[in-house]
Amino acid sequence: MSELTRVLYVEDEPDIREVAKLALEAVGGLTVHVCEGGQQALEQAEAFAPEMILLDVMMPGMDGPSTLKALRELPALAGVPVAFMTAKVQPHEIEHFKSLGAVGVIPKPFDPMTLADTVRSLWSGAP
C-alpha cells in the first residue's frame, strides 16, 4: 500500500481550516487542499484528486453528509475514503456517520500534534 499524501479538507470555519491545514501539512507532511464548503469541494475535488477527504459536519449551505452524498456521485471520487470532523462524537452519532459511508469520525477539538496520525490510520483502515 502506498503512502497517503493528498487530503481534501472541507471546513467553513477559516481559523480551524488554517490550524488543521498547518497541522496536517507542517506536522503531518501531507498535501492538503482546503475548501470552504460543500459546493466548492464538488467543483474542485476532481481536479485535486484526493486520496482522503475530511468533512466538517455543520456547514452552511451543504452540510457534511450532503457533501458526502454529492461527492459519491462523482465516479472519480466514489471510492475515496471520507472522515467527518465534528464535535458530535457520541457513539450513536458515530454509528450514524459511518452508516452514511464514512470510514470514521475525528472529534473536535482535535490535537494538532496527532491529527495527521489519526487521518493516516483511518485511511489505512479504509477498505
Next chain:
Amino acid sequence: MQKPPVPEDEAQRLAALEQTGLLDTPPEQRFDRITRVAQSLFGVEIVLVSLVAESIQWFKSRQGLDACETGRDISFCGHAILGDSTLVVEDASQDPRFSDNPLVTGAPFIRFYAGAPLRAPGGYRIGTLCLIDSAPRQFGTAELALLRDLADLVEQEVASQDVSRQLARAELAERRLASVIKGTHIGTWEWNVQTGEAIFNERWAEIIGYTLSELEPITIETWLSRAHPDDLKVSGEALEEHFQGKADYYDVVCRMKHRDGHWVWVHDRGQVLSWTEDGKPRWMAGTHADVTAEVAARDALKTREQQYRSLVDNIPGVTYRCLLDEHWTMLYMSDKVDPLSGYPPSDFINNAVRSYQSVIHPEDRAHCDQEVNRALAAGKPWQIEYRVMHRDGTVRWAEERGSPVWGDAGNVLYLDGFILDITEQKQAADLVSYQRALYETILEGSLAGYWDWSLAEGTEYLSPTFKRMFGYGDEEMENSPEAWQKIVFSEDLPRILANFDAHVNSRGREPFDQEVRYHHRNGATVWVRCTGRVIEWDGEGRPVRMVGSHVDITQSKSDQKLLQGLFELSPIGIGLNDFATGAFVDANAALLASAGYTKEEFLKLSYWQLTPAEYEPQELIQLESLKATGRYGPFEKEYIRKDGSRYPVLLNGMLVQDNAGRQLIWSIIQDISERKRVERLQNEFISTVSHELRTPLTAIRGSLGLLQSGATGGLPETADNMVALAAKNCERLSLLINDLLDMEKLLAGKMQFDFEEVPLSMLLSAAVAETEHYATQYGVKLVLEQPAQDAQVRVDKARFQQVMANLISNAVKFSPPDGVVRIAGSSGARRVCVAVQDQGPGIPDVFRGRIFQKFAQADASDSKSKGGTGLGLAITKELVEQMAGRVDFESQPGQGTTFFVWLPLAGIQEVMQ
C-alpha cells in the same frame, strides 16, 4: 137356609150398579111414588126398591120398613136377581131356601115375597122391586104382569137418573175446562192432519201478539210459518213418535215468532182424537202455553246455579261454623283449612285433635277475642287479621270475616265465617310498604322525591320530598297524577308523555328519563330530573305500576351553565366523542381554532379522521386503557388540520356516560405546537452552543499546540511559558465546556445512553489504563483490586469511564505525592460495588452535604491548585443514577476519602435509592 149364590157377571153388575149413582142417595119421590102405588095396589105390608150391592142390599125406596139395608146373605133379592123372571115365594116358612131365614123366623116374619129384577142399561140386574107380606098369599099371572110393569117404570127412572147425571157432569166439566183454559191462558188448537184444516182459539193468537181474525185464514201453515225453524225438526219427530204410538202425547217446548219480532217459548201438547179407517191420524187437538217466562227463569236459574257453583268451588278460603267459646270449637270447617294450617278439618271439628285457637299465633289471640267480642256487642260482623302457625313451622296471615247466628232467646248459637289465606298479599303489601319506606329513607337523604303510580287505579303516591321540592306540604298536594300535571311546565308535558309512550311501547327498554321544569309554589322554576320505569305489567302488556324518582337539578343546571362557559372559554381544546364510533359530539372554540374547522364541519368528523394513520397502534393502546381504567393519556400525537397540515397535540381524557347511557369520551386536547417549538429551540441551542464554543476553542488549541511543537519555528523562553500557560487554560476551558454541556444534557434528559452488558473487571482495567498517565503526572500510584468473582453490568461504557475518570482524577488530585489510589471492585447477589479510595485530607464535615452539588468545591482556593470545573461529582452522580446506580462516600478528615459506586447486576431491574 140357602145363601143367594153370586151371579157370573157379578163384577160388571156391580159396576153397572155403581154407574147408576143411586147408592147411598136420599129417597126420591119418583121412586117412592111407584112403591106407594104398588103397596096399595097389591095390598101388601112392605114394598121396596132394593139394590143388591156387594155385601148388602140397600133400599132406595121403601114402604112399610124402617131399615135401610140388610145383609145380602139373608136377602130374598139376592135370589131374585139371578134370573130375568120375577121370583115369587108364596109361603117362606114352607120354602126350604128361606124357612130358617132370620127375616122369616123373626121380624118382619116374611111369608110372602115377590121380586121383579131391575135392569140397568147394559142389561145387568142390579136389584128388584119387591113385595113382602107376613101372611102367605097367592100371586097370579095378572099380578105378575102388573108387578113387571111397575118394575119397568123403576127401570126407566133408574135410566133417566143416569142421563141427567151425565148431563150435569158434562156441563160441570165444560165449565171447569173453560175456566181452566181461561185461567191458565192456554191456547187451544185442533188440526185435521189429513187436510191441514185448523182451528185455534183467541188465546192461541194472543200468545204471539195477534187477534184470531188477523191470522185468517187459519190453516196448519199459520203455525208452521211462525214456528222457529230449529224447533220444527224436534216438533216433527215428537209428532211422528206420537202417531206411531210410542208416546201418549205430542209434547214439545218450541219457539214461535211474536208479532214484535222476538221469540216466544210455547209449551205445545196434544193428542190424536180420531183416526181414519185405514189407521191414519185425522183430528188432533192440543194446547199452547206461553212458557217464555219459565224458560227465562229456568235459564236464569241455571246461570245463577253455575255462578254459585263456580263461586263455591273457587272460594279460596275456609268456611266454618264454630261455638263462641275459648277454643273456637269448630262444628264445621271446610277442607281449605288444610293448606292454611297444615292440619285437616277433622282435627279441628269438636276439637278432636286440636282447637283452632291453638293454631292462632299467641300474640294475636287476645286481639282476635277482643275484636270478635266487640263486633258481637255492636251486633256487627267482624273482620280480623291474624297469624296462623302452620304445621310446617311457617307463619301464615289469615283474614277472617264472620258473623254470629242468634238464637230465639237472643243468645249466640254459633259463629259462621270465612277465613282467607292472605299471606302472599300481606307479604307483597309488607314488601311494598317496606320498599316505599326504604326508598324514601334513601331518597330523603339524597333530597330526591319518589313516585309510585298505580296506572290501573289512577292513583299515584307522591313522597313528601317530591312535594316539598315544589314548596308543598305532604297534606297540601293530593296523591294523584293530576297533582303534578298541574304544576309541571305545560310545554314540557308532551315530551314527558312521548317519553312515557316510548317507554311503554318498548316494554321498558327505552328508558324513561327526562329533565323537566316545574313551577315552584313561590313562582321559581325548579329543574327536575325525572326517571322511572314500569315495574309491573298485566297479561296484555299494559303497564300496571310504575315507580320513579325526582331529583332537583336546578343547582346543577346552573352549574352546567357555568361549566358550559368554562368549556367554551377554555384556551385548551376540549372535545366530546362517542366512544362507540369516535364521532365528535361537541368541541370547544379552542379545539376548533387549532384544527381549523367550523363547529358544524367538525361535528361531522370522527377523531379517526383527524388522526394520521401511523398513530393507529398508539391510539388503540389508549383505547384499551380507556376501557380498562376509564381514563387515557396523557399521550402525544398529531392531528390533521382542515388544510391537511399536522399539529402536535397532548391528549388525556376519561370515559363518561350521558343520561341515555351512551358512552362518551371527554378529552383535553392540548395544542402543543408552541411547546414543541420551544423544545426544538432548546435542542438547537445546546447544539449551537456546543458548536459555537468549540469551534474557536479548536482553533485556539490547535494554534497553541502548533506553536508549542515548534512547527512554526522556535519561540523565546518567556514566550514559550506564556504559550504553555495559554494552552493549559485552553484545556481547562475545553473541559469546562464539555462538563457544562454534559450537565445541561443530563438535566434536560437529553443525554443518550448506549447500554450494553460488560464484565466489571474489563471496565475497571480500562478505567485504570486511561487514568494511569494522569496519575503519574501527580506521582500517584493506582492500585487495582479486581472483584473476587467477576460480574456483568449493564452500562454505557463511555459514561462509566467518565464516572471513573472523575472519581480517579479527584482522588489523584487530592492525594499526597507518592500516594496510592486504590480502585477495588466487588460483586454481590444483586449488585456490584466499585470503591475509589485516596489518602487525601478527607472531606470537611461542613462540605459533606453539598459535595454532589454543582460548582461545589470544598475550598475555593483548591480549585485553582487542583484544577477542575466543580461539576465533576454532580455529573458523576447524575450519570450513575441514570445507569440505575448509586454513588456515596466515606471520609474522615485527615484519613482519606473513599467513593463508592453501586451498580445493579445485569438483568436486575432496580433503581437504587
